[in-house]
Amino acid sequence: MRDIHGYYLRLALRSVARTPWISALMVLAIGLGIGACITTLTVYHLLSGDPLPQKSSRIFYPQVDPETSTFVRRDPPDLMDYTSAVDLWKSERADRQAVMTNSPLKILPTGAGTTAFDAPSLETTHDFFPMFDVPFQYGGPWSVADDTARAQVAVISKSLNDRLFGGGNSVGHMLPLAHGAVRIVGVLKHWRPAPMFFEVLAGRYSHGDTSGFYVKAPQVYLPFFTGMQLNAGHFQVFTCWKIPTDTVNLENQPCDWVSLWVQLDTAAKAQAYHRYLVDYSDQQRALGRFTHPTNVRLMDLMQWLAYNRVVPSDVHMQTILAWAFLAICLVNVAGLLLTKLLRRSSEYGVRRALGASRKAIFAQCLWEALVIGLLGGLLGLLLAVAGLWMVRQQPVAYADLAQPDPRMLALTVGLALLASVAFGLWPAWRASRISPAQQIKAP
C-alpha cells in the first residue's frame, strides 16, 4: 500500500515538473491565499486570546449605576463613582478585590541632563498583584496594611526599572515624583497582558478602533489612596453625569472613574456576589444616593472583553478579506488543476485500459493536488512570516505582539491539506471518470 502511494507521489512530482508554469501558478495562488490567511489568523488569535487563561473564569467586573441624571442608561456605566467602588472594596465580600484608576504620573529623574516625563501609572490595591498573577523580578507587592495607611511606596515595571536603574535591583530606592518621592518595594518581570484587560472599557463607543486596548502595561503601580494624594487631578474619567464642582479631588464628584475587579472562586460565590450588588444598589437607593432603577452587572473577564469588542474591526475585516482571497485562489487552482488533469486524459485512458481502477486514478490525481497544496503551504508560511513582519511595522499598539508562533506551523500544514482537498477533490473525481475506450480511440 505504501509502495503504491510512493509511486503516486513520484508520478505527481514528475507531473508537477513537466508543467512548471502552470504548477508554479498554482503554488503561487495557494501560497498567497494561505500566507494572507495565516497572517491575519495569527493576529486575530493573538488579539482575541485570554489574557489570564489560568483563571479568567473566576475574575469578574462588577457594575452599578450610580448616576442621578434624568438620562438613564440601558447598560450601567463602564466605571463606578468613588464611593460605590470603595464601599464594595471595603466590604470584602469577594475572595479578592482591587479598586483601580489610572493616570499619567510625572517622574522627575535626578541625574544631570534628564528631563521630567509622564509614565502611565495604575493606582490600585494590594490584591491586584495576586489576583492577576503579576510576575515579580525583585521584591513584591505592598502589604494590605499599606493600602489604608497611604504608604508612600510603589511597584515599577521592568521597562521603567531598566530606564531609571539600568535593570538592577531597585527595591528600597526612591522614585522621585512631582510631590515627594515613593519607595520602590517591587519590580515586575516583563508583563504584557494582551489586551491590557483591566483598563478595557468603552469599547462600544470606539467605532471599532480598539487597538488602544493593546497598549503596554502601566509602568508605575501606586497604592490607590496614596495615588489619590500624590496625583490628584490627573485620573482618567469615564464620564460625569453632572458638571463637577472640582476636577482635582474627584472623591465626592458626580463622576464615573474608578473600576473594581473581584475574584470569585466558585459559581455559588459569583451568584452570592451578584445578589450582594443588587442589595447594595437597593440600599443606596433607599438612602437616596442612587436614583436610577437598580441595574447591576457582574460579567466575567472574557464576557467583559466580548462586551467591549476588543478585537479591532480592521483586524476582523482583514481576516474576512484573507479568507475570501483564499477561496478565490482555491477556485482558481481547481480550474487549473482540472485543465491539467484533463489534458492528460489519454494517459489515464491507457492506465485504465491496462487495469488501473477508478480509485487508483483518483488517488494519483489527489496526490498531485496534495503536492501542490504542500508546496503552496510552504510558500504561504514564508509569506506569513513576511506578513507578520509587515504588521509589526504598523503604527498600532499591538504591533509588537504580531510574532510568528509555533502553532502557526501546524495551522499552515492543516490549511494546506484542507486547501488541497478543497481544490483537488473535484478535478480528481472528474479525471477518474474518464472512460478508457474513448481516450484510446482518440489520436
Added chain:
Amino acid sequence: MSIRPMVSALTRHRASVVILVLEIALTFAVVSNAFALIMQRVARLQLRTGLDDGSHLVYVNTAGTDRPDVGAIYATILDALQRIPGVLSAAAVNTVPFGPREGTAGFDLDSAGTHFGRVADFYYGAPGYLHVMGVRLIAGREFDSSAYRGFKVMPPSGGVIISQKLATLLWPGRNALGRSIWLGKEHHYQIIGIAASVLRPDPGYAGIEDAYDSLFLPAELGAPQTGSYVLRTDPARRQAVLHAAYAAIQRIDPRLVVDRDSSGSITDLRRAFEKNNRIMIGLLGGVIVALMLVTGLGIMGLTGFWVQQRTRQIGVRRALGARRVDILRYFQTENLLLATAGIALGCAAAIGINVWLMAHYAVPRLPVMYLPLGALLLWGLGQLAVLGPALRAARVAPTVAMRAA
C-alpha cells in the same frame, strides 16, 4: 456571429466553465466590496480642519502645572513662544483639530434637561486664540475681552461660539444666534457667534457625520484648559519652531511635562491620525490587484487549454473559409459570455456580502454605481487575459485539419 454553437461547445467543458464562472463571480463580489471599503476610508481622509490655513499651525501639548503662580508661568511661556523666529502669533488653548480630546460633553437645549442636544467637543482658549487658530466667524460676534475669565471647571455662563454644522444639526432651518445650551442647571451658554465648521479634536472618536460638532469658549490665561499652545508659523519653519518651543518650555519650567507624542504641526497630527486608514486602503488595493492577477492568469490558463484542445476544430473552420479574425472573435465572444455570467452571479454575491458586512460592522451600503464599474473592470480583465490564447488560436493554419489523423 452565432451564439448557439458557442454555448454548445461550452457545455462540453461543463466542469471548467462552472469553475471559471464561479471564479469571476467571487472576484467580482470581493473586488466591488473592497472598492466600496476603500471609498469609505478615502472619505475619512477628506476631513477639513475648517480653519484658515490650518496647515500653518503647530500645537504644543503640555500636562499643565498646579503651581500657584500658574497664570504667570503660562504668560512667560507664551511670551517666549511668540519670540521664536518663524512664529507669527501664539495663544493658549486646550487642543486643536487632530489633537487630543480635552473637553467632550453632552448638553441639553433647555434648563430642565428634557431636550438632549448632542455630544460635542469644546475648544477653550485665552484671548486671541480664535485668530491664531484661524476660526472664521460667519455670523454673530466674537467674545468681548471681559468674557475671558477664570473658572474652576467650566465657566458658569456667558457666550459660546458654535460650529455651523453643529448649529444646523441642532436647529435645522432656524437661526441659532441667541439660543442657549445647558450642561445641567448650573452651566448655560448663549450662542453669540457661528463659525465656519471646525473639526473636532479627535474626529475618529465620533462618526464621520459628527466630526464637526465643536464649540468655542473663552478662558483666562491660567484657567484650566489653557495649558497647551497653538502657534501660527511660517510653514517652512514648522519643525524648527516645534523644537524651539520644546526647549523654551523646558528652560522656563523643567518640571512641566510636554507630551511630544500629541504635539506637532497639524499636518503631522493629521498624518498620524490617518495612518491606519492609509494602511487599510493600501491593503485593500493590494488585495484587489492580487485578485485580478490571480483571476486573469486563471482565465489565461483555461482558455489556453481550450485552444489547444480545439486545434483541430479551428483548423477545420479555417479550411472551410473562416478568417483569422473570426477565430479571434470567437474566443473573445466566448470570454465575454462567461464573464457576463460570472458578473451576473457576482452581483448577487456582492450584495449578499455587503448586507452581511453591514449587519456586523460599520460598513455603508454598497453604492449601486460600483456594480457596473466592477463589471467593466472584469470584462476588461477577461478580454485582456483571453487575448494571448485567442491570438494563438487565430494563428492555427488550415492545414492542421488535414494533418491530424
